[in-house]
Amino acid sequence: MKQRTKRESKDERRRLRQRIGLVAGVVVFSLVAVVARAYFLQVVKHNYYLARQQSQCNSSRLVRYKRGEILASDGKVLAASIKGESLYAEPRRVQDKRRLAKGLAPILKMKVSSLERGLRGERGFAWLKRSLTPGQVEALQPWCKKEPGLAFSKEARRIYPNRDLAGQVLGFTNIDCQGQEGLELYYDEYLQGRQLYVSMERDARRQVVESSQSAELDHLKGKTVYLTIDRRLQAWAEQELETAVTGSRGKGGVALVMDADNGAVLAMAQYPRFNPNSKRKNNPALWRNRAVTDLLEPGSTLKAFTLVAALESGIFKIDDLVDCEEGKFKVGNRTIHDTHEYGLLRLDEVLKYSSNIGCSKIAERIGAERFYAVLKNFGFGSHSGIDYPHEPSGRLRPWQKWREIDLCNHSFGQGVSMTSVQLVAAYAALANGGHRVTPHLVAKIINGAGWTVYEPPAKKSSRVCSSKVAQQVDRALALVVEDDGTAPQARIPGFRVMGKTGTAQKFDFAKKSYSHKNYRASFVGYVDPPKGQSRKIVYVMVDEPRSSIYGGLVAAPAFQRINRHLLSYLNYASQTELATLTIPDYEEEEAGCSVAENGxxxxxxxxxxxxxxxxxxxxxxxxxxxxxxxxxxxxxxxxxxxxxxxxxxxxxxxxxxxxxxxxxxxxxxxxxxxx
Amino acid sequence: MAVKKKQPSQWSWPNSCLLVVMVGMIFYCSWINNKIVTRGYRLNELRQAEKQLIEEQDKLEAELATLKSPRNLARLARRLGLKEPRPGQKMVLP
The missing domain is CATH 3.30.10.20 (Trypsin Inhibitor V; Chain A)
Structure with a gap:
């Protein structure tokens, strides 16, 4: 019995061992299988599964960083980028396209047919309207909620908070914030924000878990451009120009204020103005910055350089007399006229009374070659170098190709053309004692970290005339605003004003001759500032004025008013002097001018x-x-x-x-x- | 024949402690991982909020610049019956 029990117990242990062995075998086999599978997945197929994981969890998105701002010299914003909503549709998800188009048309102010065209087909994406107004976004919210194929997308939009202030100077961008015109185009490389692919990890619900994108990466944003333009001066120049143009019933006009020492443009006004916020509503002809892009014959404003040429040549002295032939002078088979009959005039009086004959005779004596060299030195016939796109070089033919009459015509500003900026830059050289300057609109460009990355090149300016000659021409220009000069309206009590009028006939390309109806009236000059301060050149040009054609009557008053603002604003005048800057006695000045120029x-x-x-x-x-x-x-x-x-x-x-x-x-x- | 003395168990208290520590580590790692994900969501939310606030600030600054533009101020001044000061009556503050 005992033996039997022993045997049974032995069998039982053996079976137990067998079972344990079996279970252990299964466990070991399973473990080996798991390890083998893990090895297969982790090691053999490592790259494949890593790629699958990354494609499911990680994604990347193209981020375009913000375009830089354009600021005025006082740091106030002239152009900035803000995020706005745009509306897009997924046409394949839209059920009733006709109904949707009809519903959206009045909100988007678009035609039903054009919206239907956008929704046509089975595409996955179509823009319906970009850059929506806040009102439109609000009105579209209910539509986006009930229509699954309709959604908003955030996009950057360029805005110009000062509306039409310096509109042509700033230019504009396209809908993708790329510069198209003006400074936006010229400095696009600096203003444009970088584009970068940003990686992000998403969960099963496509929510972003982690992103490598920092909210604002300063070094990737577009750079900030500081202009030399002063907002207040710009506004005054635009206002006074508008008064001059509308008052004279002109077609348009240009006004410029430039620092004579360094060529910084403080104001560049144009009329009619242009609002870059609504560029499509404006005539594309208004987009052009005429001060930089339009060539024009300067007329009598060029006579100052004839005087420079005369004095630089050494042939003339300032008090030499020139016979002005009593108003008529024959050159070849052409006759040159003066508005009044002058006899003998001193060289400075030729400028004072703006005698065409006097200038022609001076030019004839100094010769074409010398005269051409002086004009070329002052930058005529070439680019001024202003940092603005599409600047043409002026038109000044080589002196070898001039006929006798061309030399005379050039001496009083006919047959030679230049932009307003080129003329003002030449006057800046006269005003600063004879150094040529490069006009510029940008003072500096800074990056996100505050480092200056661009400044206008501080070139050593070349001397274009001696300081002695510049001073003599200065004195002659001061005579222009005297009672019997051509522009007494430009005078400012208590200040020494120098300048020159210009009344240029426009060339009629249809008739291939100078028009007797269409003129450009201009005035360019400067006021003597306190010691240690730089002179500011102020230029006003009115295109096709109708009430009067003379620069002294049309442009000089605007010059005077801009200067009054300028003198007060820049604190160039003491309080006592400022008190005298009231409305001048036009009576007397007008009478003088009527004799001298208008007659x-x-x-x-x-x-x-x-x-x-x-x-x-x-x-x-x-x-x-x-x-x-x-x-x-x-x-x-x-x-x-x-x-x-x-x-x-x-x-x-x-x-x-x-x-x-x-x-x-x-x-x-x-x-x-x-x- | 001497009875074989039973060997003391290998599964002693240091092993138990080690096991507890390992399990604790596993839980801790899971918790950390969970925290990373949760914080990731929160961080992303805050970045979105920051972005929105910056956008809002940009819009407000643009609006302010429009309101303070010289021409707008002149228009408002005229509406209030103010007149352009003569140069002698003007003082530009720095």
Whole structure:
């Protein structure tokens, strides 16, 4: 019994061992299988599964970093980028395309047919409208909620907060924020933000778990461009230019303010203005910055350089006399005229009275070669080097190709063309004592870390005329604003003003001759600043003025007003001097000008009557508003104007005694007329 | 015949401690991993919020620049009946 029990127990142990062995075998086999599988997955197929994991969890996205800002010299924003919403659709997910197009059309202000075209087909993506306004985004929210194939996408948008202030100078970008015109185009390389692929890890629900993108990587953003343009000066220049153009019923105009020492452009105004925020609404002709891109014949403003050539040649001295032939001078088979009959004039008086004959005779004596060399030295016929796209070189033919009449024409600014900037840069050289400057619009460019990455090259400027000659021409230019000069309106009491008028006939390409109707009236000059301060060249040009064609009447008053703002703004004048910067006595100046340049009897009589009856309201009926404004400057009253054209009625009535505090009201006829 | 003395168990308390530490490590690693993911979500949320705030700031700065533009100020001044000061009446603050 005992033996049997022993045997049974032995068998039981053996079976148990067998079972344990079996289980152990299965476990070991399983473990080996797991390890083998793990080895296969981790080692043999490592690359394959790693790639699969990465494709499922990791993704990358192209990020375009923000375009840099354009700032005015005072650090205020002129152009910036903000994020805006754009609307896109997935046409294959849109059920009723017609209904959707009809619903969206009034919100997007688009035609139903054009929206239907966008939704056509089974595409996966189509832009419907980019750069939406906040109002449109709000109105579209319900549509995006109920329509699965419709969504917003955030995109950068370029905005110009000052609207049309310096619009042509700034230019604009396209919808992808790439520079297309103006400074946006010229400095696109600096302004453009970098494009970068950013990797990110996503979970099973495609949520981003981790991203390598920092919210704002400063070094990848576009750089900040600081302009030399002063916002306030720019606004004043634009305002005064507008007054000059509309007051003279001109077609357009340009005004420039430039530092004569370094060529920094402080204001570059143009009229009509252009708002880059709504470029599509504007005529593309307005996109062009005429101060830089348009070639024009300078007219009499070039005579200052004829004088420079005369003095530099050593043939003439400033007090030499030139016979101006009593207003008519024959060159070959052509006759050159002066507006008035002058006899013998000193060299500086030739400039003062703007004598074409005097200049022709000077040019003839110094010769084409010398005259050409001086013009070339001052930068005429070549690029000024301004940092702005599409600047043409001026037109100045080699002196060997000049005929006799060409030499004479060039001496008073005909047959030679240049941009406004090139002319102002040449005057800057005169004003700074004879050094040529390179005009520029950008003061510096800084990167995200605050380092300056670009500054205008500080070139050693070349001397284009001796300082002695520059001073002599300075004195001659100061005569222009005297009572009997061509631009007494440019004078500022208490300050020494130098400048030159220009009244250039426009070339009629259809008739292939100079027009007797269309002119450009201009004035360029500067005011003597306090010691240690640089001179600022101010240039005003009005295209095709109608009320008067003369630079002294049309452009010089705008020059004077811009300078009054400038002198006050830059603290160039003491408080006592500022107090004298009130509205000048136009009466006297206008009378002087009417004799010197206009020669219009009507204007002389007009001012004469006003002087005699200072306390009696004159009769302005039939006059232009410009005439009226010039006269009433002396009365120091507020003026209200309605309508366009000539004055048809006025308050107070003619002959009424003027009481203090009474304002003038003028009603104008709507039709335009010419003097 | 001498009875074979039973060997003391290999599974002593240091081994138990080691096991506990290892299990603890596993849990700790899982917790850390979970925290990394959670923080990743939070970080991403905050970055989005930061981005939105920067965008909002850009818009507000642009709006401010529009409102303070010289022409807009002149227009508002005219509406309030103010007149352009003469140069002698002007003082530009630095």
């Amino acid at each position: 219009s009897e009507r204007v002389e009589n007009f001012t004469g009557n006003a002087t005699q009856a200072a306390n009696v309201m004159p009769d302005f009926t039939g006059r232009t508003i410009r005439d009226a404004l010039i006269l009433i400057g002396s009365y120091r009253r507020s003026v209200k104007i309605s309508g366009q054209g000539r004055i048809v009625s006025q308050k107070p009535q003619p002959g009424t005694t003027l009481e203090p505090g009474l304002d003038f009201v003028f009603h104008l006829s709507s039709e335009s007329s010419e003097i």
